[in-house]
Amino acid sequence: MITITDKSQCCGCWACENVCPKSCIRMEEDNEGFRYPKVNTEKCIECGLCEKVCPIKQPRQNDTVPESFVVQNKNAQILRNSTSGGFYSAIANYVIEKGGVVFGAAFDENMTLRHTYSETLEGCTRFRGSKYVQSLIGDSYTQAKKFLDAGRLVVFSGTPCQVAGLYGYLRNRKYENLITVDLVCHGTPSPRLLRKYLAYHATLAKSKVVDYRSRDKYYGYDFSTATITFADASKQYHKGKESDLMLGLYFKDLISRPSCYQCHFKTLHRISDITIFDCWDASSVSKKFSNKGATNVFIHTEKGKAVFEQLKSDFIWAPSNIVPIIKRDGVMIKHCVPMNPKRDDFFRDLKNCSIIEIEKKYLPKSNLKNLSAHFKPFLYKAGIFSIYLSLKRKFF
Numbered sequence: 001m002i003t004i005t006d007k008s009q010c011c012g013c014w015a016c017e018n019v020c021p022k023s024c025i026r027m028e029e030d031n032e033g034f035r036y037p038k039v040n041t042e043k044c045i046e047c048g049l050c051e052k053v054c055p056i057k058q059p060r061q062n063d064t065v066p067e068s069f070v071v072q073n074k075n076a077q078i079l080r081n082s083t084s085g086g087f088y089s090a091i092a093n094y095v096i097e098k099g100g101v102v103f104g105a106a107f108d109e110n111m112t113l114r115h116t117y118s119e120t121l122e123g124c125t126r127f128r129g130s131k132y133v134q135s136l137i138g139d140s141y142t143q144a145k146k147f148l149d150a151g152r153l154v155v156f157s158g159t160p161c162q163v164a165g166l167y168g169y170l171r172n173r174k175y176e177n178l179i180t181v182d183l184v185c186h187g188t189p190s191p192r193l194l195r196k197y198l199a200y201h202a203t204l205a206k207s208k209v210v211d212y213r214s215r216d217k218y219y220g221y222d223f224s225t226a227t228i229t230f231a232d233a234s235k236q237y238h239k240g241k242e243s244d245l246m247l248g249l250y251f252k253d254l255i256s257r258p259s260c261y262q263c264h265f266k267t268l269h270r271i272s273d274i275t276i277f278d279c280w281d282a283s284s285v286s287k288k289f290s291n292k293g294a295t296n297v298f299i300h301t302e303k304g305k306a307v308f309e310q311l312k313s314d315f316i317w318a319p320s321n322i323v324p325i326i327k328r329d330g331v332m333i334k335h336c337v338p339m340n341p342k343r344d345d346f347f348r349d350l351k352n353c354s355i356i357e358i359e360k361k362y363l364p365k366s367n368l369k370n371l372s373a374h375f376k377p378f379l380y381k382a383g384i385f386s387i388y389l390s391l392k393r394k395f396f
């Protein structure tokens, strides 16, 4: 039976919880806000299934070298609302049009990020966009298997460990009707911190939070912005990593799950059909791309290739050379971020301190930071942000 003695060796994928025939595994939240399996030993029959499906205990790898493309969705609204080039929305549309089922991460009415599924195009819009927090898989693998066994086409997207968890749960059974899409992944932050951060902003705005996007294009693609949407539409929140707490702490490598700093799923040879990640300089691949966001797409399997062929007409697209793409955009494909040495202190303080105290201690304001927080929005509003970026790329 599963026993967690070292938290870095559990990515929280829920495969063990989904597979247990006695339903005796509960995913319990720890002090940091991450869930780990806890077995009810009185009900456990020691069948060992939970260990067999665990993607960390039973690692799987592909040995193919992916084909690489850059894509940009032709639909302006989808492109605006997607994190990068809107690849995911195109594959979701394709699957829905074929009568299939789309799995992804969406906030519920309490702003908890959960994996769930949709059988309609409208339902899929909730999956669009990256949310920098660990999503709860719940019974998604069990649901996905039911649809697969019934012969429905299924697309499942998630972090590499969640996709590995799904394959573990399916016990490597090959389903021709399953398409998997994983992300290049920096790490997933604490749900407990997100709850505290959103509660703080709801109090400040005196309005309920109804949506949160970690990578909004409010100031354009090149300036990743956290956007909080309130029930009271007159309240606005759009801040970059220089002044937003979640983004600032995330990129200081303080708030991700312990397993993210020793990730077992960082490889070029993915088990997914398709891997997607941000393309930061699409114009260096082809001049036909605009600066409104583009997705790098790595295709690992024949199935992935066949699907991509069907989707091409939705995109402006170009083949790309894998080596410079990895060097420029894909460091996180193979490498983990180092854990910030203050991480333990941070999670101790998360319990006892207010958001303002946390901000003061871990993201202290400086004149330079203040200037930088205002500088980019100013350039954007003046219409010269893209000139600033091309100069930055050229000289730094």
Ligand SMILES: Cc1cc2nc3c(=O)[nH]c(=O)nc-3n(C[C@H](O)[C@H](O)[C@H](O)COP(=O)(O)OP(=O)(O)OC[C@H]3O[C@@H](n4cnc5c(N)ncnc54)[C@H](O)[C@@H]3O)c2cc1C
Residues within 6 Å of the ligand: 081, 082, 083, 084, 085, 086, 087, 088, 089, 103, 104, 105, 106, 113, 127, 128, 129, 130, 131, 132, 133, 134, 135, 157, 158, 159, 183, 184, 185, 186, 187, 188, 215, 276, 277, 278, 279, 295, 296, 329, 332
């Ligand atoms: C936690 C996280 C870390 C990332 N780290 C990197 C990185 O280091 N480098 C990089 O280049 N790209 C990273 N990405 C991927 C990037 O942000 C974009 O998702 C990618 O460029 C695809 O964009 P898109 O426009 O095609 O699709 P999008 O519209 O962004 O949709 C992507 C899919 O991601 C899923 N998703 C969103 N949030 C989560 C979540 N928390 N957990 C699981 N699935 C989720 C949604 O269900 C959606 O189906 C990360 C994404 C996430 C969620």
Ligand code: SF4
Residues within 6 Å of the ligand: 001, 002, 019, 020, 021, 022, 023, 024, 025, 039, 043, 044, 045, 046, 047, 048, 049, 050, 051
């Ligand atoms: S050994 Fe079997 S019964 Fe016990 S927790 Fe694991 S899956 Fe459940």
Ligand code: SF4
Residues within 6 Å of the ligand: 002, 009, 010, 011, 012, 013, 014, 015, 016, 017, 037, 050, 053, 054, 055, 056, 057, 165
């Ligand atoms: S199956 Fe997933 S959740 Fe369960 S122990 Fe392994 S990594 Fe953790």
Ligand code: SF4
Residues within 6 Å of the ligand: 011, 159, 160, 161, 162, 185, 186, 187, 188, 257, 259, 260, 261, 263, 264, 265, 266
């Ligand atoms: S960094 Fe690795 S362990 Fe962490 S969420 Fe991403 S794939 Fe999972």
